[in-house]
Amino acid sequence: MSALQPRSRFTWERFRIPLLLAPALSVILLLFGGGLLLTLSQSFGYLPIIGKTEFSLAAWQAIFQRGEFWQSLFLTLWIGGVATLTSTILAILCALTLRKQFRGKKAITFLFQLNIPIPHIVGAIGILLLFSQSGLIARLANLAGMINDPAQFPALVNDRYAFGIIAEYVWKETCFIGTIVLATLQSVGEDYENAAASLGANRWQRFRYVTLPLIMPGVLTASILVFAFAFGAFEIPFLLGRRFPSALSVLAWRSYTDTDLALRPEAMAMSLFIALVSTGLILLYMTISRKLVRE
């Protein structure tokens, strides 16, 4: 939808685009790109400015040989994948519900956006107080006569399947993706669907061939952001996870803050690995889902 500016006669206008892009790009290239390179360089134990001039693959070898690393990687993939999938599906369902007219729609739509600005740490604390074995839900289960000791309530935080971590992401990201889908749906209106209905399409067909392609670009972007976040976040797995195995980010942070500085290259290698894996998976996901949408 981009408008094309008529070619300008002034010579400085030829540099207009690079000039306007320069501030943002230089910040990103210097701060982000430069930082990434520094991390890479230090993962090889190489940083002449502080007198480290030897290049070594030891840190990378060390992390790949650590059993805990692979367990953590698997756990992190599980968390990111399940959290993204669940919140995407729930978000679409919520948006489809909330687009309809009903009493109090304005208030409820506002409520739906309410937890977008809530920091994840607070969400994590809320989930902990809600889902722990002596949390509010366990107490309700006790009231209902379903359990009489906390130990009978299933372990839902700091647990094996990372339920608590996933629940926090789903709680927050459903609203994030849902708001984007809702905005798309409302700006498009129901004309296309009505047209499809008049041509005899059933509910599922209308959703699959009309609504879904319309909302797909927004869903795609949002779910990528959610996956990348869930894959690399620290606070939530730190508060709601288990001591072993822990999420990759927590493992990397533990190595980074160890009183043995020799572990820092390993921390750098692990963080880069997180970055690599999440970028790779996102590229894969984009290719596949673009293809699916086209079909």
Added chain:
Amino acid sequence: MKRFSKGVAIALIIFGVLAPFIPLLIWSVARRWYFPAILPTEWSLRGWSYAFSNASRLPQALRQSFAVSTTASLLAILIGMPAGRVLGLYKFRGKTLVEFLILAPTIVPAFAVVMGIHVLFIRYGLADTLSGVIIVHLIPTLPYVTLVLAGVFANYNVDYESQARSLGANTWQVIRYVMLPAIYPGVIVAGMFAFIISWSQYLLTLMIGGGRVLTLPLLLFSFASSGDNNVTAALSIIFILPAIALLVITSRYLTGRNASLGATRGN
């Protein structure tokens, strides 16, 4: 029946959104609230009175949090707006690459970047300072601001600018009287996003601020991992209030016609 199921769905959404706040609110005023009591047997304002006492360092944390988040979001808007304009309005060679570069920080976890920078920040005295923290907060905020603004500019009609120019307006006047009035709802949304992202940062602030820059998330985190539910709950509520206030102020710009975030990649 259909009406009923819709009602149930809406009730579920409301409950789902609000559920985690319920124990937070109760814990902030509870005392001796043990399993299996549904409601506390005693009430106490200990959490709140601690939060508002000198001991908690809350005023300092609030001040520094606001300083970091407002400055980081304003800087992100200043830096991101020109790029947003270009990405929203023009087609040019290498646009996909530029988009990719600007998107990259949203995909790569910021701590992977900041771990590398940290040593230089220590060496050149930027570690443990507000400015150092503000600079690293640009990494997660700038991409969002640029992308939101790109979406805003995509719906912006530049023709008004040439009309103003033909009437003799200079560049500043065009920006001031034509562009800004047309895009400010989007700028506010972008600012809100940036503010909230920065407001919630824990790890970057801890790494570069090293505890010396004490923002609210750091204060909250040291209590969240200490198991004092009363203080943690009170601090949590204080932590989310500004974010909610900001949402209330800006919500009118967020809904309906301004589907900025979705539109950015939608073209």
Added chain:
Amino acid sequence: MKKKIFTLLFVGLMTIFMTACAGAIAPPAPDGAEDTHAEDSDSHDDTEMAEDDAHGDDEDHGDEDMADADMMGPAGYESWDAVLAEAEGQTVNWFMWGGADNINAWVNGPVAETLLADYGVTLNMVPINDTAEAVNKVLAEKEAGQDDNGSVDMVWINGANFLTMRQGDLLFGGWSEGLPNYAFVDASDPSVQNDFGTPVDGYESPYGKAQFVMIYDSADVETPPATIPELVEWIKANPGKFTYPAAPDFTGNAFVRHICYEATGGYEQFLGEFDQALFDEKFGACWDLLNEIEPFLWREGEYPESDARIKDLLANGEVHFDMDYNPGSAGNLIEDGVYPDTVRTFVFETGTIANTHFVGIPYNSPNKAGAMVLANVLLSPEAQLQKADPAVWGDLPVLDPALMSEADAAAFDALPRHPATLSTAELSANRLPELQADWTTAIEQGWIENVLEN
């Protein structure tokens, strides 16, 4: 029109916050004269450290330091007054664990107020989750070449963290025994001379004492187990009702050491330098015992991330035991309404581990004089008395009553004791020493490899 108002409001708010916050953490203005003085003392310290390394753990060296200190004031300062003069106007960034509201309240309240009112020194408490964070920070600063403008002025420290800082030459030395209030400390007390077997040598100043206690809810457990074998029996008979925090939590590490003292046939054999062969030979029995009880622990063998989580578990009856390094903490938590009234503490008949905690000053702190003044305030009978009051904190004092005025000694005796807190007599009758820090580090690593990851 309405929209315009909102924009104005938004921009206005931001501007107000910005201006209100400008210079919020501006560093204290450096005074030229003071700076040179600080550098002098730094260089003095550097040579001293080099000397110290050459001597190794020469015991006489500590005495020399003290003699020096008596004549000239601590760490090469001409006199204590010179320290006070330099300290005035400085801000001390004290990195300490920040998860207890009562400790924070005492530090940010009375301590900070005394420091500012009496000495013109500002205290900035920096809350951290783990002391290792501060150690790591100083290490990173040293690596980056930040040798004279470090960010940490004081750390609350002991054990392995102290050893790490000493080995990395990260601590300022030769000062603690020269503090005026060090006169109230029994300098011959081994628990003040050594920190987990590492000679203190003036590199840190004693701050408080701790002794490990077990905590139980008397509503659930009538008579607590008197020995570790009895505890093991109890754990097996009551599956799911016991757990201990995972390393690196220091309380969890201490619990593991108690089990190992028992399982390996006594701590006496490990009192010397670390011996890898002996460690490998003896500690297998300890891992076996810990693995043996693992399936009977909370959630069939889960280890909470921190001791704080166990407090919550005990309060809600998820488990029936907890543990703490501060014998008075259970009483405090009852008063705060975190624990039920029925919670009590006990120590094993074979004793529990006791140690001393200290404050240290990093080598690159720009506010060393201020930090010394703070350390001296912390050692004062007034501060030690306040801190020992269960209503404030309940931390055990490091001062020797015999060296204090009679009135002060009587005030310590008159301190109230919470019913959940054991008497000093009971505690001191059942005291075990800490091993050297190399041992404790090896035990922590051993637990992670053989129990946690097994």
